[in-house]
Amino acid sequence: MHNTNRSWQKSYGIAVLASGLALLFSLLISPLLENITFSVFFAAVVLSSWYGTRGSSLLATLLCSLAIALFFLEPIYSLNILALDGSIRLGLFAIVSLLTTELNAAWRRTELKLRESETRYREMAEAVQNYANELEERVADRTAALLEANKELETFGYSVSHDLRAPLRSMQGFAQALQEDYSHCLDSDAQDYIQRIVASAERMDGLIQDLLDYSRLSQVEIxxxxxxxxxxxxxxxxxxxxxxxxxxxxxxxxxxxxxxxxxxxxxxxxxxxxxxxxxxxxxxxxxxxxxxxxxxxxxxxxxxxxxxxxxxxxxxxxxxxxxxxxxxxxxxxxxxxxxxxxxxxxxxxxxxxxxxxxxxxxxxxxxxxxxxxxxxxxxxxxxxxxxxxxxxxxxxxxxxxxxxxxxxxxxxxxxxxxxxxxxxxx
CATH class of the missing domain: 3.30.565.10 (Histidine kinase-like ATPase, C-terminal domain)
Incomplete structure (x- = not known):
């Protein structure tokens, strides 16, 4: 709040000071250069508009117009301007000053919007970059998890192909040995059971091999x-x-x-x-x-x-x-x-x-x-x-x-x- 009051005082102080200096300078040089008066006051308006606000520029326009009417247009020290030429010149000065004020205000608004857009762009760029970094971290984590899962699958495949199939083949071998060496001691039902054991073991071995082939197709680089x-x-x-x-x-x-x-x-x-x-x-x-x-x-x-x-x-x-x-x-x-x-x-x-x-x-x-x-x-x-x-x-x-x-x-x-x-x- 304190900074806002100081800024307001500064902008309007510039308008009053610029208008006063323009009046003083015009009074000093008017006997020598009569046609420069309006230019000096217009410079005061531009200065107020550039370093102040829209309000301070309007104040400078008002003060300069009053100064011109009182000190430089007939009758002197009166606001009742008799000469048509003076009225036209004063009106043109006021119009040009107001246009300058509005143009400068529009430029300031545009500049403010550009700064806001630039700020939003930087914030969005930072957000996108943060999101990209987060996404990259997630991808890295997922990749690491997938690599770990692949290692586990490879370990499982090795276990299936060696640790699980080894006892299966032993069971199949012992059943075949029993069938070959002791078939004369077994009745037909027992021999049928042995044949079923052998056939089931062969089917299971084939199933395990097919599962390994299918799993290998999903993982191996080709x-x-x-x-x-x-x-x-x-x-x-x-x-x-x-x-x-x-x-x-x-x-x-x-x-x-x-x-x-x-x-x-x-x-x-x-x-x-x-x-x-x-x-x-x-x-x-x-x-x-x-x-x-x-x-x-x-x-x-x-x-x-x-x-x-x-x-x-x-x-x-x-x-x-x-x-x-x-x-x-x-x-x-x-x-x-x-x-x-x-x-x-x-x-x-x-x-x-x-x-x-x-x-x-x-x-x-x-x-x-x-x-x-x-x-x-x-x-x-x-x-x-x-x-x-x-x-x-x-x-x-x-x-x-x-x-x-x-x-x-x-x-x-x-x-x-x-x-x-x-x-x-x-």
């Missing part, structure tokens, strides 16, 4: 490179040689197969799981037939019209004419059922298809089969862990791709994986 699909499929089929021969399955690979961007180990694991299902989920009285081809699709997944099966066909396993005819019929059913207009789009992805003549999948189950532990059939009908297709989806997604299925229940399924097409520009 490197992508150019892959030849023909080489990948050859390796995957070699790993399934026993299953293919036991079911007398035929695999038709339709060339050409383009190169894709992916990871060698993961893509082989994905194809082994898909091909294994194509062999497994086929009725016992039907010879498994697997057809593999590739097509180039656009960025939105639509077929561009370039299909691998327009080229030559390589047959992995032989079969009879009757079975070939039935496979052709199944293919025509699929093509008619899923037919859709194909538009030319920029080719940037490769979609690899694996078609079987198995039991098919009902429409309501075609999405959930890619979840972990999703099984549509009993263990006795079609053995498995229920993780294979989850591994397929996780592996393909880690390589930046997509996976899907088209299926007709009772006639077969078409699984597809979509990966980025290898290009020299990438």
């Amino acid at each position: 490197n992508l490179g150019v892959l030849n699909l023909t080489d990948i499929l050859t390796e995957a089929l070699n790993q399934l040689e026993v299953e293919l021969r036991s079911r007398q399955a035929q695999v038709n690979i339709e060339q050409p197969l383009p190169e894709v961007t992916g990871n060698w180990t993961i893509l082989i694991q994905v194809l082994v799981n898909l091909l294994s299902n194509a062999i497994k989920f086929v009725p016992a009285n039907r010879q498994p037939t697997i057809r593999i081809w590739a097509e180039i699709v656009g960025g939105d997944g639509k077929d561009t019209g370039t299909r691998g099966h327009d080229g030559d066909t390589g047959t992995r396993r032989g079969r009879g004419d009757t079975e070939t005819q039935r496979h052709g019929d199944t293919q025509r059913v699929f093509d008619n059922f899923f037919a859709s207009p194909r538009l030319p789009l920029p080719a940037s992805f490769v979609r690899l298809w694996i078609e079987d003549n198995g039991i098919g999948i009902a429409p309501e189950h075609q999405q959930r089969i890619f979840n972990v532990f999703e099984r549509l059939h009993t263990q006795e009908s079609y053995p498995g862990s229920g993780i294979g297709l989850a591994i397929v989806r996780k592996g393909v997604e880690r390589m930046g791709g997509q996976v899907g299925v088209e299926s007709i229940e009772g006639q077969g399924s078409r699984f597809w994986i979509q990966l980025q097409k290898f290009s020299m520009k990438t």
Whole structure:
């Protein structure tokens, strides 16, 4: 409050002092320079406006106007101005002084707003910086927590793969030894129990391995490179040689197969799981037939019209004419059922298809089969862990791709994986 009073006294004191000095100076020089009088008083108004306030500038305008009227316009010492020229000059002085006062007041308001804006900007910048620092600290904390969680998962994976599987294998080995060495001492029920123990141990070991594979896909850092699909499929089929021969399955690979961007180990694991299902989920009285081809699709997944099966066909396993005819019929059913207009789009992805003549999948189950532990059939009908297709989806997604299925229940399924097409520009 004290500072406010002092500022008010200072601004109005400047107005009175400037007006008085202007009057004194004008009285001294008016005999010599008559035309400079108004300029001197206007300088007093400007000085009051610059160093004072709007009120002090108005006071200076009033005091200077009175001084001009009393001491420099006829009649002297009277406010009754007779000359028209004097009245006009005094009026112009008052108008110009008032305009100067208002302009200076507007400039001060603008300057004040700019200072307030600058202050708010600095406060906002400081707040943003503080928030950024806080967010960075949170990210660092979360990153550290995730790294710690990954270490714990790695430790858990090691424990599962070694500490838990070791006693499981011991149990399996002792059961097999009991079956081999003492089967003559056991009745049929006891032998059946031992066989169930061995089978359950094998299933549990396979389940643990699948869980480890799925967990590893979520954590391991992968490197992508150019892959030849023909080489990948050859390796995957070699790993399934026993299953293919036991079911007398035929695999038709339709060339050409383009190169894709992916990871060698993961893509082989994905194809082994898909091909294994194509062999497994086929009725016992039907010879498994697997057809593999590739097509180039656009960025939105639509077929561009370039299909691998327009080229030559390589047959992995032989079969009879009757079975070939039935496979052709199944293919025509699929093509008619899923037919859709194909538009030319920029080719940037490769979609690899694996078609079987198995039991098919009902429409309501075609999405959930890619979840972990999703099984549509009993263990006795079609053995498995229920993780294979989850591994397929996780592996393909880690390589930046997509996976899907088209299926007709009772006639077969078409699984597809979509990966980025290898290009020299990438």
